[in-house]
Amino acid sequence: MRQNWKDLFIKGWLFFSIILVIGMSIYVMGHIIVNGWRSISLDFLISSPRGMPLGTEGGIFPAIIGSLALGIVSMLLASILGIATAVYLYQYCTSQRIYSFIRLVVQCIAGIPSIVLGLFGYTFFVVSLGMGHSLLAGALTLSIMIYPIVTINTEKALYEIQKEQVMVSYSLGVSKSYTFFHVVWPERKNDILSGVLLGTVYAMGATAPIMLTAAVLSAASPTSLFRPVMALPYHLYIMASERISIQNAYGTAMVLLMMLFTAYGFIFLLIRERRVDKQ
Numbered sequence: 001m002r003q004n005w006k007d008l009f010i011k012g013w014l015f016f017s018i019i020l021v022i023g024m025s026i027y028v029m030g031h032i033i034v035n036g037w038r039s040i041s042l043d044f045l046i047s048s049p050r051g052m053p054l055g056t057e058g059g060i061f062p063a064i065i066g067s068l069a070l071g072i073v074s075m076l077l078a079s080i081l082g083i084a085t086a087v088y089l090y091q092y093c094t095s096q097r098i099y100s101f102i103r104l105v106v107q108c109i110a111g112i113p114s115i116v117l118g119l120f121g122y123t124f125f126v127v128s129l130g131m132g133h134s135l136l137a138g139a140l141t142l143s144i145m146i147y148p149i150v151t152i153n154t155e156k157a158l159y160e161i162q163k164e165q166v167m168v169s170y171s172l173g174v175s176k177s178y179t180f181f182h183v184v185w186p187e188r189k190n191d192i193l194s195g196v197l198l199g200t201v202y203a204m205g206a207t208a209p210i211m212l213t214a215a216v217l218s219a220a221s222p223t224s225l226f227r228p229v230m231a232l233p234y235h236l237y238i239m240a241s242e243r244i245s246i247q248n249a250y251g252t253a254m255v256l257l258m259m260l261f262t263a264y265g266f267i268f269l270l271i272r273e274r275r276v277d278k279q
Contacts, residue, residue, distance in 0.1 A: 039251025066229035073139035082150025110148035138214020146199035153195025
């Protein structure tokens with residue numbers, strides 16, 4: 001009887017926690033959508049900010065393009081290093097000490113606050129390397145931030161492959177590189193790409209790293225890696241913190257939320273396709 005009460009309590013607590021999280025999420029997103037919908041218009045989506053102070057009128061098109069550019073460039077940079085690190089740990093690393101050291105470094109990077117990464121990016125990329133406030137400096141800083149996400153998700157995806165497939169390939173004398181590109185990658189590519197997209201979504205929503213390295217209050221759509229850009233998170237921060245236009249801040253938040261939902265939709269499709277292939 002006592003055990004049954006414990007089971008009922010745990011089940012009730014879990015059920016209550018799930019309902020609470022779902023309810024809070026729906027409330028927050030619903031609040032943003034209801035208040036932001038009033039600001040959404042064609043002019044808001046395709047024009048630049050105007051008015052005095054800047055942002056009280058006009059739109060957020062340069063910020064949308066800037067956020068996409070920061071996300072794409074940082075994704076490319078982080079994917080090169082993150083996937084390479086995961087593949088090395090999975091296929092090439094034979095020393096437990098080296099493996100543990102690399103995992104420790106990755107986990108330490110994952111635990112660094114974003115504002116600290118922003119300060120590092122400002123000191124190293126902006127000042128020391130002379131990049132100035134630029135798309136490249138911001139993307140490099142964001143790539144460091146999402147590097148652990150890409151690495152950990154890729155490594156997890158690689159270790160889920162059946163070891164028999166890899167061992168059969170090795171037993172036939174096939175090289176590790178050929179095994180990865182023709183056995184491992186086709187089997188796990190959807191999971192790897194979903195991890196990369198998760199990192200990209202995280203980068204597109206970050207404010208602290210780019211406010212010190214790339215984002216400015218007003219800029220044209222990015223045409224060069226070495227020029228500053230507008231970005232939705234920073235634009236939202238300025239609109240809300242300076243009380244320039246709370247209504248436009250809600251509209252900006254809604255657009256950013258929709259972009260993130262779109263990315264999560266792609267992730268869901270990749271995962272769903274993977275499950276269908278398994279069945």
